[in-house]
Structures are given as structure tokens and as C-alpha cells.
Amino acid sequence: MYCTEEPILKVNNMVKQFGTGCSNCFNLEEERLEKNYCPCCQTVYACQGLSLELYEGEILGIVGESGSGKSTFMRCLYFDQEVTKGSAYIRAYKKGQANIFEQNSQQKRYIRNQIMAMVYQNPYLGLRMNFSSIGNVAEKLIASGNREVSYMTSRASELLNKVKIPSYRIREAPQNFSGGMQQRVQIAKALSNNPPILLLDEVTTGLDLSVQANVLDLIKRIQRELKISMIIVSHDLAVIRMLADRTIVMLNGKIIEQGLTDQILEDPQHPYTQQLVHSLL
Amino acid sequence: MGYVAVKGGSSAIEESIKRLQYQRIKAKKKIDVEVIQGTLRGLIDKIMSESSLYARELAALAIKQAEGNPEEATFILRAYRSTLPRKYYSQVVDTEDMRIERRISAALKDIPGGQILGASYDYRHRLLDFELYEEKIEDLEKLLQEFEAEGWSNSEEEASGAKQKTSEHSYTKVPKVISFLRAEGLLPPVKIDDSEPDDITRKSIEFPTRRSARLQTLTRGEAGAVTALGYAAIRGYGMVHPTVGELRVGYLPIHIDYPLQEGNEEDAVYIGEIEVTEVESLIPQVIEKEKGRKEIEFTVGYGLCYGQNETKAIAMSILDSCLAKKDLLSPTAVHDEEFVLLHIDAVEASGFISHLKLPHYVTFQSELDSLRKTKKKEENHESI
Amino acid sequence: MKAYNFAFFDEGSKREIRRATVKAISIPGYQVPFASREMPIARGWGTGGLQLTLSLLGQDDIVKVIDQGCDESVNAVNIKKFINKMTGIRETEQTATATIIQSRHRIPEVELRADQILVLQVPIPEPLREVEPSEYITQRLHADQEYSAIWLMLFEQIMKHNKMTTGADHPVLVHQRYVMSPSPIPRYDNCKLHNSKALILLGAGREKKIYAIPPYTTVQSLAFNDYPFQTEDFSGRTCHLCGASAVYFDELIDEESGHKYYQCNDSSYCLQRLNQELL
Numbered sequence: 001m002y003c004t005e006e007p008i009l010k011v012n013n014m015v016k017q018f019g020t021g022c023s024n025c026f027n028l029e030e031e032r033l034e035k036n037y038c039p040c041c042q043t044v045y046a047c048q049g050l051s052l053e054l055y056e057g058e059i060l061g062i063v064g065e066s067g068s069g070k071s072t073f074m075r076c077l078y079f080d081q082e083v084t085k086g087s088a089y090i091r092a093y094k095k096g097q098a099n100i101f102e103q104n105s106q107q108k109r110y111i112r113n114q115i116m117a118m119v120y121q122n123p124y125l126g127l128r129m130n131f132s133s134i135g136n137v138a139e140k141l142i143a144s145g146n147r148e149v150s151y152m153t154s155r156a157s158e159l160l161n162k163v164k165i166p167s168y169r170i171r172e173a174p175q176n177f178s179g180g181m182q183q184r185v186q187i188a189k190a191l192s193n194n195p196p197i198l199l200l201d202e203v204t205t206g207l208d209l210s211v212q213a214n215v216l217d218l219i220k221r222i223q224r225e226l227k228i229s230m231i232i233v234s235h236d237l238a239v240i241r242m243l244a245d246r247t248i249v250m251l252n253g254k255i256i257e258q259g260l261t262d263q264i265l266e267d268p269q270h271p272y273t274q275q276l277v278h279s280l281l
Numbered sequence: 282m283g284y285v286a287v288k289g290g291s292s293a294i295e296e297s298i299k300r301l302q303y304q305r306i307k308a309k310k311k312i313d314v315e316v317i318q319g320t321l322r323g324l325i326d327k328i329m330s331e332s333s334l335y336a337r338e339l340a341a342l343a344i345k346q347a348e349g350n351p352e353e354a355t356f357i358l359r360a361y362r363s364t365l366p367r368k369y370y371s372q373v374v375d376t377e378d379m380r381i382e383r384r385i386s387a388a389l390k391d392i393p394g395g396q397i398l399g400a401s402y403d404y405r406h407r408l409l410d411f412e413l414y415e416e417k418i419e420d421l422e423k424l425l426q427e428f429e430a431e432g433w434s435n436s437e438e439e440a441s442g443a444k445q446k447t448s449e450h451s452y453t454k455v456p457k458v459i460s461f462l463r464a465e466g467l468l469p470p471v472k473i474d475d476s477e478p479d480d481i482t483r484k485s486i487e488f489p490t491r492r493s494a495r496l497q498t499l500t501r502g503e504a505g506a507v508t509a510l511g512y513a514a515i516r517g518y519g520m521v522h523p524t525v526g527e528l529r530v531g532y533l534p535i536h537i538d539y540p541l542q543e544g545n546e547e548d549a550v551y552i553g554e555i556e557v558t559e560v561e562s563l564i565p566q567v568i569e570k571e572k573g574r575k576e577i578e579f580t581v582g583y584g585l586c587y588g589q590n591e592t593k594a595i596a597m598s599i600l601d602s603c604l605a606k607k608d609l610l611s612p613t614a615v616h617d618e619e620f621v622l623l624h625i626d627a628v629e630a631s632g633f634i635s636h637l638k639l640p641h642y643v644t645f646q647s648e649l650d651s652l653r654k655t656k657k658k659e660e661n662h663e664s665i
Numbered sequence: 666m667k668a669y670n671f672a673f674f675d676e677g678s679k680r681e682i683r684r685a686t687v688k689a690i691s692i693p694g695y696q697v698p699f700a701s702r703e704m705p706i707a708r709g710w711g712t713g714g715l716q717l718t719l720s721l722l723g724q725d726d727i728v729k730v731i732d733q734g735c736d737e738s739v740n741a742v743n744i745k746k747f748i749n750k751m752t753g754i755r756e757t758e759q760t761a762t763a764t765i766i767q768s769r770h771r772i773p774e775v776e777l778r779a780d781q782i783l784v785l786q787v788p789i790p791e792p793l794r795e796v797e798p799s800e801y802i803t804q805r806l807h808a809d810q811e812y813s814a815i816w817l818m819l820f821e822q823i824m825k826h827n828k829m830t831t832g833a834d835h836p837v838l839v840h841q842r843y844v845m846s847p848s849p850i851p852r853y854d855n856c857k858l859h860n861s862k863a864l865i866l867l868g869a870g871r872e873k874k875i876y877a878i879p880p881y882t883t884v885q886s887l888a889f890n891d892y893p894f895q896t897e898d899f900s901g902r903t904c905h906l907c908g909a910s911a912v913y914f915d916e917l918i919d920e921e922s923g924h925k926y927y928q929c930n931d932s933s934y935c936l937q938r939l940n941q942e943l944l
Contacts, residue, residue, distance in 0.1 A: 106809045128817075135821045142820060143813040149823055149889045171824055290742030359703035366675040483681075485698040485873035488801040619800055629871050632708025636788070639710060639740055643733045643770045643930060646916060647851040648832035650897040655826040 006091060007053035008229050009197055014050045014086030016069070016076050019043030036069065036253040046072040048253040049086070054197065059223055059230045061244025061261060063237055063276065069253035070233045071121075074201045076101075077231075078118045079108045090115055092196050113143045117190035121202035123182035126189065129175040133160060133185050136174065140192040159188040163218060180211035187218065191226070200232040204239060216242055237280045241265060249273045305348050317341040326556075326588025327351060331627045332358035333482075333501040335555050335587050355503075355627050367483070369537045372549055376559050376585075377454045379531040383589075386458045387525040388563055394455040399530060400589075458527040459561050459581055468563075468579050490618055495604050496597075500586050502625035504593040510625065511596025514603050514615040521602050523562040523582060523595075530558050530589050558591055560584035562598040580605070672719040673751040678702060682720035682875070686866060689877035694839025695807070696790050701873040711744055711769055712870030714786035718748065718767045721782065727755045729763035734771040734913070734930035741769070758933045759942075770833065772854040774912050774934040775943070777863035779880060785848045787869040790876065792836040792846040812844045816887065823892055835894070838885045839878060847884075853896040853913045858884040902927045907938035 015028070022041035024032050028048050032038070036045045046069045054060050062070045075081045077088065087099040092115050100111055112118075117140070120126040127136050137156035138146075146152055160170045163184035174182045183203055190198055200219065204212040220243060223230060234240055240247055240261065247264050249257040249272070257270045268274045318325065318341040325340045332340070332355045339358060347353035383399025386392050398404075462468045478493030479486075486494050499507060514521055532554040539548035562582040567575050582602030584594035603615045604622075614620045624630060672679065685699035704712040711732075718728065728748055732741035736758040744767065745756055757763050760775040767784040777783055793803045796814040806812070815836055822830045829835075833849035837858060847855055848867055858865065858878055865878040878884060888894035903910045905917075905926045912934070914927040929935035937943045 105805070106811075109809055109811055131817065131821055132824050135817055135824055138820055139813055139817050142816045143811075147816075147890050149820065150891050152820070153824075290737045290739040291746075294739055294742055294746070356703070356707070357705075360705040363678070363702035363704065364669055364673060364675060366677050481700075483700050485700050487698065488799075488804075619798075623800075628703050629708045632710065632712070633788070633871055634709075635707050636709030639769075640733050640738060641770075642915060643851055643913070644833040644849045646914075646930075647849075647853075647897055649916075651830045651832050654828060654898070655830055 005055055006096075008056045008091045009054040009088065010096070011050060011052050011077070011088045012086060014047055014073070014076065014088065015045065015084045016047040016072050016081065017043050017045050017084045033252075036067075045253050047076065047083075050253075050255060052248060052255070052258075054229050054231060056196075056229055057223075057227045058245045059232060059243050061240035061247040062231065062233045062250060063235065063240045063247060064250035065235055067252075068250040070235075070250050071201055073250075074118070074199050074231070074233050078116060078199055079112060080118075090197070109143070113140060114193055115195055116197045116199060117193070117195040118199045118201065119183065119186045119190050119203050121205050123174065123179070123186055126186045127174045127182065130173050132171045133165060133174055133177075133188075134170045136185060137189045137192050140189055144193050155192060156188070159191055160185070162191075162222075163188045164214075178211075180207050180215060183207065183215050184218065187215075187222070191222065191228075194226070196229060198228050198230045200230060202234055203232075205234070205236070212239075219243060237265075237276055241280070249276070312345060314338065314341045314345055317344050321349075322589070324349070324351060324354075326590055327504055328354045328358060330587040330590050330593065331355045331501060331503055332362060333587075334358050334362045352627060352631050356631070359628050367480075369540075371552075372536045372538065374533050374535065376529070376533065376557075377457060379455070379529055379533050379557075379559070380554070381455055381529060381531040382556075383530040384455070384527065385525075386527045388527075389458060389461075392458050392527075393461070401591075457561065459563070462526070462563070462579065468581065486622065488619055490604075490622065492601075492605070495618065495622060496583065496585070496601060498622045499584070499597045499600055499625070502593075502597070503627035503630065504590060506625040506627070506630065507593050507600065508596045510615050510621055511599040513613075514599050518613045519599075519603050519615040520606065520609060520613075521564050521582070521599055523564050523599055523602070525595060525598075526561045526563040526581070528558070528560045528591060528595070530556070530591070532556050556588055558584075558586050558589055558594040560591075560594040560598040562595065562602065564602045669751060671752060672722050672748075673705075674702065674716075674719060679720040682716055685875045686717065686720070686877065689866070689875045690864070690879050692843075693879055693882050694837075694843030694845040694876060696845075696869075696874040696876045698873055699875050701870045704870065705747060706744065708871040709788060710740060711767070711786040713868030713872075713875070714767045714769070714784045714870075715744060715747070715868075716870060717784045717866050717868040717875065718765055719751070721765060721784075722748070722752055722754060724752075724754060726764045727757050727762055729757050729760065729766045729933075730768070731766070731771060731773070731931075731933075732769045734915075735932045737932065759937065760933060770849045770851075771913070771930065772850055772857045774929070774931045775937075776857075777861060779862045781863040783861075783863050783865045785850070785865065785867045787846065787848040787867045787872075787874070789834075790846055790848075790867065790869040790872050790874040792844050807843060810842065815844060819887060819889070823889070828895070829888065829892065836887050838887060840882050840884075844887065845876065845878075851897055851913055852886070852894070853899075855884075855886045855894070856896065860884075899927070904929045904935060907935045909935070909938060 019042055021043050022038065024040040025038035025043055028045065033045060036048065050073055062073070064070045072081065076083045083101050086101065088101055089096045089098070090100055090111070093100060093111055103111065118126065134153060134156045137159055138152040141152045141155060157167065157170055161167060165181060165184060174185050177185065204215050207215065216239065222228065232240070232243055244261045247258065247261045248255050249264065249270065251272050257264065257268070257273045264273060265277055268277045318337055321344060324344055325337055328340045328343065328351055329335055329337065339361065340354070343354040343357040346357060381397060383401065384397045386396060459468060463470065479491055479497070481494050481497045486498060513519060515523065534554050535552050536549035537552055539550055563579045564582055565577050566580050568578045580602060582598035584597030584601065586594045586597065600615065600621055604618050606616055609616055670676065682699060685697045689695065689697045701713065702716060704715055706712060706715065722728065728745070729736065730741045730745045732738035735741065749756060760766065760773040763781065765782050765784060766773065767786070769786045772783065791803055793806055793815060796818055797803050797806065819829050822828070831852070833851050834846055835852045835855055836844050837847050837855060839845045847858055860881050860883070861878060862880055864880055867876050886894040897913070899914050902914055904912070904914065905928055907929060909929055913930045915930045917926050917928055918924070919926060
């Protein structure tokens with residue numbers, strides 16, 4: 001069913017390297033790296049030419065061990081880091097005709113505010129810890145030009161309500177909250193502008209199991225209600241199994257396997273994926 | 282009628298200035314500029330360095346006017362500096378040409394050219410010398426004769442500014458300690474950078490800075506501020522562990538291009554010499570080599586100040602290297618160029634602190650208004 | 666004072682400052698860096714304004730200097746004294762007579778004309794400084810027109826106190842482009858910036874910035890649609906000397922009775938009203 005549809009996000013051949021590169025590693029296709037590392041010039045290729053598509057209303061899972069490049073991919077996609085090479089197109093931005101990596105910083109801010117949203121593993125990256133929770137949610141609305149306090153407060157209360165922050169605490173600063181609550185405030189903030197694409201980077205890592213389940217439930221509920229397309233990155237296949245329709249498996253900066261999540265769990269092809277699936281069982 | 286708290290400004294200022302004058306002269310003592318110039322070498326060096334103006338006589342005059350208050354004296358000289366057009370830039374000075382008064386290395390014991398202890402407070406006990414109460418000019422003359430008999434040069438001439446001609450002095454090249462280390466491969470080779478340096482007095486500093494702008498800002502920094510930050514950097518709030526490769530105090534000849542024929546080295550005009558303190562600190566740094574191999578290399582932190590300002594010059598070399606380090610995982614304030622460079626200037630820091638003495642009636646009234654409104658709102662809120 | 670050039674600086678320095686000023690006028694609200702000189706008065710005491718004034722003065726100019734609304738305040742007198750010593754030009758206390766008015770934290774009550782220049786002294790020119798300490802970053806935020814942090818600060822004030830709680834120096838948007846610090850003028854004076862007939866120049870000596878509001882420029886005080894900008898409230902108050910209302914007042918306390926009473930903050934305006942020199 002996906003093939004007939006125009007993807008909402010399309011990434012082509014994205015490379016992110018740390019280091020200058022040299023004649024040994026210049027052509028990635030020659031595969032002269034040790035894992036993702038060039039032994040001659042010590043350049044690390046965190047993402048070695050990633051291509052993927054995200055379709056409307058789906059949850060795409062990216063699974064891999066730490067160092068596989070999945071978080072770097074997310075950071076590049078959200079402009080927290082600059083890509084070395086590659087392109088990405090978003091259907092909702094300039095009709096999918098403009099490479100978002102080549103936009104100027106003002107346009108990138110627009111995309112970050114209006115079209116994409118990110119929930120970070122570390123809530124300190126996504127929130128202003130000493131501002132009120134309601135202000136944190138309003139910040140995205142302000143950034144997109146809203147100047148109506150009453151609208152912003154009601155929108156923020158509604159969202160904070162949706163993520164189960166008790167209404168008597170919405171004027172409190174997230175620094176007073178538990179880790180699970182902080183993640184829920186981040187999610188509320190991410191939803192404020194109704195973005196078509198939501199990026200979730202290891203959002204449950206480091207939370208207690210019961211809290212994890214809460215946050216995962218919330219994500220699933222939001223996806224059902226709002227039909228947002230999501231990319232969710234996790235090292236934990238259990239999280240991916242619970243949420244993702246489709247899954248990509250990454251190793252050493254490359255995609256080694258992809259397909260419907262059920263398919264990958266039932267019949268993993270790559271030895272690394274097999275190992276992952278076995279450890280889950 | 283006193284309807285503004287500070288009213289009658291003109292006469293108040295006049296009285297205040299009179300009062301200040303009275304304070305300066307009430308002891309009925311007078312100090313001549315040349316006495317200051319001949320006796321307060323340490324203060325003059327500090328003020329020349331901080332005001333970024335090499336002029337011993339004017340520094341002495343400023344000290345007299347400021348009753349010896351260095352903050353005020355630096356301020357006066359800097360303001361005077363603003364009125365001087367910049368007519369020339371000197372030719373590039375090579376500090377190997379320095380006429381050395383003092384030269385030490387904490388890194389190597391035997392250095393070609395030798396360690397020269399020179400004049401230093403370092404090894405004189407800090408005992409208050411009560412005999413100085415009784416010092417007479419005849420005593421000085423007698424002492425001086427003894428020194429001269431031992432072949433000492435006439436220090437008076439030096440103190441009164443560099444009036445001698447170059448030919449009378451030997452600017453013999455004394456090679457730098459770091460050039461030996463470089464020859465041995467302990468210091469990485471450097472690329473010669475011939476780009477025009479920034480001039481922070483003509484164009485305000487912009488971030489990120491170039492090294493020339495950093496060094497200019499550091500060398501005119503207030504000695505206490507530079508020392509405090511340099512100290513913080515080595516005590517625990519920075520990532521540097523320096524060794525003083527070489528500290529030199531001495532005189533440098535200054536030349537400018539012959540005005541009608543720029544760029545011609547041979548036609549340079551000698552305009553005098555300046556006394557400076559120069560420090561080259563060695564700072565070990567771990568360099569990643571291929572296949573995860575790590576090597577230690579030294580980098581050089583550089584300090585140069587007018588006059589004999591050794592602590593400041595060393596601290597400057599530490600801060601120079603702190604600010605050159607980029608991409609630290611957990612940088613502290615001394616690695617933040619805006620934090621360091623924007624807060625060490627004597628005139629800027631003292632000016633903004635002292636402006637708090639100005640009346641803030643209007644702004645305070647506006648704050649009061651805001652405060653009262655919120656109070657009123659809160660009271661209403663509670664009563665509902 | 667033969668030792669000094671007319672208006673203190675050498676002519677080259679004056680030209681440099683004027684070049685920065687022209688750039689500032691061309692880009693309303695944008696902070697132009699300039700090589701701020703050390704002045705014989707302290708950094709933070711009006712050196713930015715003073716450098717602007719000195720770079721502009723000619724033999725025929727008439728200068729007025731006010732500090733917090735008052736011509737007679739010690740700092741104003743001190744600056745005037747310095748200008749006089751370095752130029753010998755005429756001074757005035759009457760707003761209408763002056764060609765150049767240098768002011769700290771007030772805009773005169775008498776409306777300025779197109780042939781006058783107002784020079785405001787600025788302690789901290791960066792409106793984003795409170796939310797972002799780094800100059801490197803604030804420059805980029807201005808370039809991107811990214812001002813959410815400052816709006817968020819105002820939003821937070823409303824969340825906490827149900828109103829904006831800025832005192833003086835309430836940020837403004839100039840010509841629909843740059844958010845600018847108007848210098849710590851009271852909110853009451855913000856309105857006078859909008860469509861001002863006179864050229865308004867702002868100088869920050871220590872921070873080495875010059876910026877400008879050219880005549881007839883749109884200047885809006887930042888505010889939310891449903892929480893409008895409010896000036897200081899002086900309703901129902903009148904000056905105990907000249908009887909003026911709807912001006913910015915100083916609040917005074919009667920030593921004997923302990924009662925509060927009010928008086929025009931703009932002392933020359935008050936005096937001229939008392940002498941019936943104003944219509």
C-alpha cells in the first residue's frame with residue numbers, strides 16, 4: 001500500500017562524517033573503512049549514505065546499537081548537526097522540491113518550528129528547564145508567529161492535559177518534574193504546531209519500566225488520534241516492536257535491513273538482526 | 282529650591298572638584314613628574330601596559346594627576362590616547378632582536394645564550410625596609426658610583442626614555458628557547474602567517490576573533506583581572522598546565538617605513554625602543570595520530586606586555602592558549618573568548634561598575650510602577 | 666584647550682564614527698559595531714552618546730544635555746562642561762532651541778522637530794542579552810529574525826504576574842525587522858519613538874555599538890494582541906509646580922507629612938510652563 005503513495009519525507013544518500021576524510025576513504029563504495037572508521041585519517045562516518053522514506057501516518061522505527069549512527073541521523077535531519085552530503089525533501093515544504101539541507105538558517109528554523117518536531121532523549125535539550133511548562137509549549141507557537149496569549153495558554157493547557165500533566169502543575173517549571181513528566185512536556189511541546197512529522201530519539205531510555213510503558217502508550221495514542229508521521233529511534237527492539245509499522249536496522253552507519261516490523265521480527269535476514277531478535281526472545 | 286534630588290549640578294561639581302584638589306595638596310607636599318618617572322617604575326609599567334600607550338613621561342604625569350590611583354591614571358591616559366591620530370604602523374618586530382635585561386627558562390636549565398636573572402623581586406625577601414626612611418640623595422649617588430665602577434650602565438638614561446641611538450646598543454640576536462624545541466621536533470612546525478593583524482582600536486572586536494585581536498585585548502587588560510583569570514585556568518577552572526619556556530624582559534627597537542617609500546626595509550626609520558616583557562609558555566596537548574595512537578605535542582601560549590609586567594605576561598600566555606583551544610567537551614569560562622576578552626579591560630570594567638553611582642530615578646520609577654501594579658493585581662486576585 | 670582638536674577627537678576618528686552612524690541610519694534598529702574610543706568620562710556614563718554628539722557637532726550647533734530628564738543633574742552638567750571645553754559652542758536648556766539633544770534615559774516632553782537630532786545614551790544595546798549572554802549567538806538570532814526567546818520572556822511574565830513586568834527599556838520592533846533596546850527610557854517614552862520627526866541615534870560606548878531610528882520610522886513596543894503594551898500609570902496625577910498632567914512624573918515625599926506628591930520629570934519643560942514660555 002505504501003508504494004503508490006508519495007512519501008511525506010524522502011532522504012537520499014545522506015552522509016555525515018566527523019573528520020576531513022582522505023584518499024583512502026574518499027569513495028565510500030570501496031568499503032575501506034573499519035566499521036565506520038577510516039584507519040588512515042581517523043575520520044568517523046556516522047552515516048554512510050542513508051536513504052529512506054517516511055509515509056503519511058506511519059511510524060518508522062530505526063533500531064541499532066549505540067554508535068550505529070541512528071541518533072546522528074536524527075540530529076542531522078532536525079538541523080542540530082550539519083550533514084556532509086545528501087539531500088532530503090519534505091512534501092509539506094516547497095511542495096517537496098527543495099533540498100532541506102540546503103536551505104538558509106531562517107528557512108531551517110521555519111521547518112523546525114512548523115513541519116518537524118523533535119523529542120530528545122535528554123529533556124534538557126528540548127526544554128527550558130526553569131521556564132513554566134506552559135511557556136515551554138507556547139515557545140513553539142510564539143516562534144511560528146502567534147501573538148495571542150489566550151489562544152496559546154488554552155492550546156498549551158489542552159496539550160499538557162492530553163499528556164496527563166495535572167492542570168494545577170502546568171505553570172510549574174519542568175525542573176521540578178520527574179523524568180517521565182519531563183518527556184511528556186517535551187511531547188506536548190512538540191505537538192503544539194501540529195507538525196506533520198515527529199522525531200523521537202530514544203525517548204524512553206533511562207525511564208523506569210512502568211513510566212516507559214506510560215510514555216509509549218501516550219505516543220501510540222497520539223499517533224492514532226492525530227495521524228502524525230513519526231520516526232522513532234531506539235536501541236531497544238521491544239520499543240520498536242510496540243510502536244513501529246516499518247523498521248530499519250542500522251549498523252556502523254549503514255542500513256542493513258528494512259521492512260515491515262512483523263516481517264523483520266519473524267524472519268530476520270542479516271546476522272546482526274537475527275542476533276537482535278534472538279536477544280529479544 | 283531643591284525639587285530634584287540632585288540639583289544645582291554645576292556648583293556641586295565645582296565644589297567636588299575643589300574638594301578633590303584640596304585632598305591632593307592638603308599635606309603641602311609636591312611630587313615632580315620626573316621624580317615619579319625616576320622612582321615609580323612598577324606603577325608606570327603597569328599603567329603604560331593597561332592604557333596601551335608607551336609613554337613614560339605621560340604615564341608619570343597621569344600618576345601625579347590621579348594621586349597614584351592606577352585605575353584613574355590608566356583612564357586618563359586612555360582618554361588622551363583617543364585624541365591621537367594613528368599615523369603609522371611600525372614594521373614587524375622580531376623579539377629575537379631584543380636587548381635583553383633578563384631572561385629565564387623554567388623548562389630547560391641550560392639554554393644557549395644562558396639564563397640571565399636580571400632585576401627581579403623574586404629572590405628578595407619581602408621585608409619592609411625601614412632604612413629607606415633615611416635614604417638621602419647622597420647615598421644614592423655613592424651607591425651609583427659603586428655600581429658604575431663595576432661596569433653597570435647608566436640606568437638613568439634608560440629610565441628617561443630611549444634617547445640613545447641604535448648604534449650604541451647591541452641588539453644581538455639571542456635565539457629563542459622554543460626554536461631549539463622546534464628544531465628537535467618537540468613543537469609542531471608552524472605556518473608563517475603574513476596576513477594583516479586586526480587593530481582593535483580602529484575596528485571593534487568581532488566574534489569569533491582572530492588571534493591578533495585576542496592578543497591585543499589581553500595585553501591591554503587590567504593586570505589583576507588577567508592574573509585572576511590566568512590563575513583560575515591553571516588552578517582547576519581550565520584545561521592548561523603550562524611551563525614557562527622562556528620569559529624575557531628587555532628593549533626592542535621600533536622602526537617605521539620611510540614615509541615616502543613604504544615597504545622598503547632598508548629605508549626604515551628608527552623611532553626609538555620600548556621595554557617589554559615577553560613570555561612563551563609551553564602547554565602539552567594530546568594529539569590523536571593514526572590508528573588511535575596518541576602523541577603529546579607542545580603548543581605555545583604567548584604573552585607580551587609593555588614594561589616589566591611578568592605576572593601579567595605569564596597569565597596572558599595562559600589565557601592565549603586557553604582561548605586557542607576549541608571544541609572542548611566541558612569548556613569553563615576561561616575558554617570562552619567573550620567571557621575573557623569582554624571583561625578584563627580596566628576602563629570598561631571600572632566604568633560600568635562606577636556608573637551605578639549615577640542617578641537611576643527614571644528607571645527606578647518605572648520599575649516601581651511595574652512592581653506596584655503586580656502587587657495590586659495579586660491583592661485583587663487574593664480577594665477574589 | 667589648545668592641546669585638543671575641535672570636539673576632542675582627531676578628524677579621522679570623527680569620520681569613522683559618522684560612517685558607522687550613516688550605516689546605522691540605513692539599517693534602522695540594527696546595531697552597527699564601531700571602534701569606540703576611550704573618553705575622559707567613564708565607560709557607562711554616556712560615552713557612546715558623547716562620541717555621537719562630538720562627531721556631529723559643528724560651530725553653529727546648540728546642544729542640550731539631560732540626564733534622567735534633568736538638565737541640571739551632575740552628569741548632564743559634567744558632559745555639557747566637557748563639550749563646552751572642547752568646542753565652545755552654545756548650550757541651551759530649552760528643548761525647542763537645541764539642534765542636538767543628548768539624553769540619558771528620557772525623551773523630552775516637547776515634541777522634537779525634523780531639524781533636531783536626539784542622541785540617547787545606551788548601557789546595554791542588546792535586547793537579547795537577558796536571554797542570551799553570547800554576542801556570537803545574538804548576532805545570528807538577529808540575522809534570522811529569531812526573537813522567540815524575548816517574546817517567551819514576556820509570556821512568562823504574564824504567566825507569573827498576569828501582565829508584562831518590564832520596567833524601563835521595554836524592547837521595540839523597528840521597521841518590522843529588528844528588535845531593539847530603546848535604552849532605559851520609561852515605557853511612557855516608547856511611544857515617542859514611533860514616527861518621530863527627529864532623527865534618533867543611540868550610542869553604546871562600552872559595548873561599542875551605534876544604532877538609529879531614522880525620522881518617520883515605525884516603532885512598535887513588543888506586546889501580545891490580548892495583553893497590550895502599557896505605559897507607566899500616572900492617571901489622576903498632576904505636577905505640584907506647573908499643574909501639568911499626562912507627563913512622566915518624579916514621585917516625591919513630603920518630609921513633614923509623609924504624603925506623596927508629583928512633579929514633572931522633564932525639568933526644563935516644567936520650568937518653561939511655569940514661565941509660560943510654552944503654548
